[in-house]
Amino acid sequence: MNKSDVTKFKKFIDNDNNFFTVNNVLTAVINKDVVYCTEKRSWISYSQSEQEEIVSIIKKVLTGKIGKVLTEYEFPITPEKKNVSQELLMNMKISQFEDDDLNEIFINKIKDGVKTDGAYTVLSVNFTISVYDKNADHSDEVSFVVTAFCPIKLRIDGFIYNDESNTVEKKTSTDRILEQASDGFMFPTFTDRQEDVNHVMYFSKNAGKPNVGIIENVLGCKYIMSSEQQKTHFWGMVANVLGEDLNYDMIVNINEKLSDLVQASEGLKEAREIDCADIQHILEKCDVPKDKLDDFGKIYDKVMSSRYSSFIAANVCDEKVNIKFGNSSLKIDYKKAATALDVQMVNGRKCLVFPLDSAEISVLGIDTSVNHSLNV
Template identity: 25%
Template sequence: MNKKEVLEIRKQFSPENCTITRICGCYVDHEKQKILELKKAFLSMPEDEAFKYFDIFKKTLSGTIGKNLMNMEFPLDEEKPGGTQDFLLKLRESRLEDEMLVEEFYDKVIENYIYAENYYIILIHAAYDIPGKSSDNTEMFDASDEVYEHIMCSICPVNLSKAGLSYNAATNSIEDRIRDWIVDAPAKGFLFPAFQDRSTDIHNILYYTKKPEELQPDLIENVLGSTIPLTAKDQQETFHAIISDTLGDECDYEVVRSIHDNLTELIEEHREAPEPLELSRPDVKRLLEKSGVPDERMESFDKDYEEIVGEKKSLLATNIVNTKTFQIETPDVIVKVNPERSDLVETKLIDGRKCLVIAIDDHLEVNGIEIVK
């Protein structure tokens, strides 16, 4: 799913656009015991309560594609009868009316979700009548020819509110505040099936993680049946490994700076595109060649890429470079440079020592103090 497709589904989480038919919930304590269960028609819910659920659902479809929101494909084995995709399809087709299926889903989550405190599993079913679009991209609500029927799960931590004082209007006094258990923003979630090309895609699932580096592998593998993707940090480290292995002892400052500049330029050119910029093996190869990596060093690139990343796997450009800063580090010094002016920094050999040289045009400050000389 791309940004536009995510936003189209996200827009349904409002009173005027609501397509949710049913909601189920299970409150789990720190001992993995089910404390409370909820099941009802969503539209029967009080308006104030529904608004709070809308906020949770919107957050389950928030963040950056490739970091917080990950498109994951089912392996072929999981699409066979008895696989996880088959189970999720049955759950969707039941419209969450089959209590045994819902209970089985809760049990799967509780068994595989690693969390030492209380949490709330929310599961919804929705049916979105996809409006057609005219040639000028205007929605035509009377021209729908498909209903996108889906389920979405949000897993929210439940934490005790902070201790403190509060004003009691009934007694007109300041007193100890009653501490409540608060349902926080979702930490994990998923949307199934995916909404690809404005249509149902049962072969893919969209996974949400609030913290990109904490994926919950057991949940992904055993509940969703998908292959665990590389996190943003893993992708960055993988890219760095490719550069290091390819350049070897010829990994110099100018080439690395050029790679950063060219990659930043690629991302900027792609900024308005709905799909995130993915770099396949040929793309990375062209990037390195353009950045001045010697031909003899590129001879082993294909083999290195296949060993480190995988022949058919790609890397998200926004995950492998920080376009907002250009950082240079030594064991004792860290220099951060405006990425648009990385040309101001160069390396030189001075009196036999390798030095970092920064051009100073007209202004220099040290700890907020302007240096005159």
């Protein structure tokens, strides 16, 4: 699923949409290795406010940047061996949570495979959307399973308004609040208005700390490095090979080539991946000598294993170049970074100079002008 696919799909997720029907909701509270309760309920048994909250959770699991917060995983399948997790999800999708034995297997798989610091609630929703096929002039009913993992936090402090006594007083009761989903997934994916049962979309609120247990143990997929890890590995390898040649202009040039690649691939169904050959080609276009290109290939093979064979291009570049110097920092569009900045000696000090097209600037959102007598 690309950005367009996700955006179009989320438009279906609306309780007032006649093409969207929730069949059943499966919930469970899990703390470490214990399942405290499991419940399957029909959609009509929930109040309207509860339904609205559940719909918002579904949308949350489908919100975020593709390749960072949202990552599409392919189920690894061989002719000799089926993917057990994919089979289970397919059966859950078809049964619409009406099979109690399947529900128990699903929840126990989560209990055994997911490790967290505290208690959490599994909220799994089985819903159907009607997809109109204009070529066949009819609608197809497609079922989906969206599962959210919501941490449970104890709320025991703070003041409340007591409407019975009409006073503001210390809160004395203990509430166990379900926080926003920290992780989740949707099966199957939805590409070009068609279901794709060979892929699953994984959501992680913290792109830098995905729950590997969900990806590998529950979904049965091969974990892909987080966006932060990819960026660290990528630039670490580049710095290792280029050494002192990795100056300001080179960094901006590489980032620009990567950003151009991302923009050129925005219409693709999946996030654009880059492997060793792609990176070597980018470095070659940045005039990196051939001997260093060969060195990069050796380091790539050493650092990257079969588990991590490629990077997602959008994860290793930035739209803005963040420049830090001393206790200060400057963020600038990468297209302007190579030409807009200059290093000059001002009053005997080396300074980073940023030319202004006019004296009008904005400070803390307030339009103002630069004092021409201000020393740099």
